[in-house]
Amino acid sequence: MDARRRWACAGLGAALAAGMAGCGTPGAPQPPSLNLPDRVNNLAATRAGNLVTLTWTMPKRNTDKLPLKGAIKVRVCRKEGSRPCEAAGPGGEFAPGAAGQFSDSLPPALASGSPRALVYFVELTNRNGRSAGVSNPAIVLAGNAPAPVDGLRIEIRKQGVMLSWQPDSTEAAIRLHRTLLTPPKLAPQAERGPLAPPREPVEQNLLVEDGSRSGRGLDAGVHFGESYEYRAQRVIRATVDNQALELDGELSAPVRADVQDIFPPSVPTGVAAVATALSPGAEHVEPSIDLSWQPVTDADLAGYIVYRREATTEWQRISPTEPVIGPAFHYAHVTAGHTYIYAVSAVDQSEHESARSAETQETVPGP
Numbered sequence: 001m002d003a004r005r006r007w008a009c010a011g012l013g014a015a016l017a018a019g020m021a022g023c024g025t026p027g028a029p030q031p032p033s034l035n036l037p038d039r040v041n042n043l044a045a046t047r048a049g050n051l052v053t054l055t056w057t058m059p060k061r062n063t064d065k066l067p068l069k070g071a072i073k074v075r076v077c078r079k080e081g082s083r084p085c086e087a088a089g090p091g092g093e094f095a096p097g098a099a100g101q102f103s104d105s106l107p108p109a110l111a112s113g114s115p116r117a118l119v120y121f122v123e124l125t126n127r128n129g130r131s132a133g134v135s136n137p138a139i140v141l142a143g144n145a146p147a148p149v150d151g152l153r154i155e156i157r158k159q160g161v162m163l164s165w166q167p168d169s170t171e172a173a174i175r176l177h178r179t180l181l182t183p184p185k186l187a188p189q190a191e192r193g194p195l196a197p198p199r200e201p202v203e204q205n206l207l208v209e210d211g212s213r214s215g216r217g218l219d220a221g222v223h224f225g226e227s228y229e230y231r232a233q234r235v236i237r238a239t240v241d242n243q244a245l246e247l248d249g250e251l252s253a254p255v256r257a258d259v260q261d262i263f264p265p266s267v268p269t270g271v272a273a274v275a276t277a278l279s280p281g282a283e284h285v286e287p288s289i290d291l292s293w294q295p296v297t298d299a300d301l302a303g304y305i306v307y308r309r310e311a312t313t314e315w316q317r318i319s320p321t322e323p324v325i326g327p328a329f330h331y332a333h334v335t336a337g338h339t340y341i342y343a344v345s346a347v348d349q350s351e352h353e354s355a356r357s358a359e360t361q362e363t364v365p366g367p
Helices: 003-022
Strands: 044-048 051-057 072-079 086-094 099-105 116-125 131-134 138-142 153-157 160-164 173-180 203-208 216-219 226-240 243-248 255-259 269-276 288-294 301-309 328-331 339-348 360-363
Touching: 044 138, 044 243, 051 116, 072 099, 086 099, 099 116, 138 226, 138 243, 153 255, 160 226, 173 216, 203 216, 269 339, 269 360, 288 339, 301 328
Parallel strands: none
Antiparallel strands: 044 051, 051 099, 072 086, 072 116, 116 131, 116 138, 153 160, 160 216, 173 203, 173 226, 226 243, 226 255, 269 288, 288 328, 301 339, 339 360
C-alpha cells in the first residue's frame, strides 16, 4: 500500500472514530431499575361502627419515573401508640392509577375502651416484595363506637323533610347521609353556562349538632318532585395529640323520602275592604269595593282567589278564572246600602289552594 493510500485509510478510521464518539458513546454503567412503585401520598381513613375503610390512589410510575405495568401488591398495617405497625391483612392487588380500597374490621381490643388514635399505612411492593416505603399516615379513633341510630323516620313537610329517631342522653351529634335517587335534571338551555345555578349533588351530608338529645332534624335543602334516601349515624368527637378526630357509629337502615308538593301556600293576611260611594250627578261613577292584603311570599305562588258573601248567603268566587296576580282587587258589582263580607285565598303553581283568610266586611254607602 502506498503512502497516500495508507494516509487516506488512517484518516477515514479517525473520522469514523470521531463520528461514533459524537453520537454518544455509553458512559459509566448505570444500576438496573428496581421497579419500586412510588409511595401512596393520599391515603384516607374513615370509621363507621367497628369497620375502618381506607381509600387511596395507586401510582402510575415507579421511583425511576418509568410507567408501572401489571397489578401491584398492597400491604396494610395499623399502629396504636408506640407499638410496632401490625399487619391488618393483605391489601390485595391493584392496577397502576386505580382507586384502591381496603376494609378492616377492628378486633375487640381496638373496638373498646376510651377514644385513642389508630394510625394506618399502606405499602406497595414489587415482584420481589421490596418497596419504596409506607404511605402517608391516615388516622381514625379506636375505642367504643357510639350506639347505632334506632327508629329513623321521615315526615314530608312544606319546609322540607323532618327526620326523627330515638333520642338518648349522650352528647353525640347525628350525621344524616342523603342520597338523591332521581337522576339530576339538566337545566334548560337558557339556564346553562358559567352563571347557571349548580346542579343538586347526588350525595350530601347534614350534621345535627344536638341530634342525640333532640331526636330530630329538618332537611330544608330538598326539592319537590325528587326522591331521596337517608341513613343516620351518631358522631362523637375527641382531641388526641391536639388533633380533632371523629368516631362514627354504624349507619342506620335506609329510609326513602318521595318529596311531593301536596301543600297549599300560606293563608293571606291583613285583608282590608274600602267602599267607594255612588256620586250623584257624576257620570260613570258607580259604587265599588277595593280590597287589599299582605302579599304571600311562597316561591311557587300563582296568585289569589277572592270570595264574597252576604250575611245569609254562601261564599261566591268573584275573581276571574285566572288567579289575581297582585295583592289587591277592585270589584264594582255592588249595591249601595248592602254589607258584604270578603275573604281571600292563595293558590300555587300546582293549583293547591290555601284556606280562606280571616273575613273582612264593608258596607257600601248610598249616594
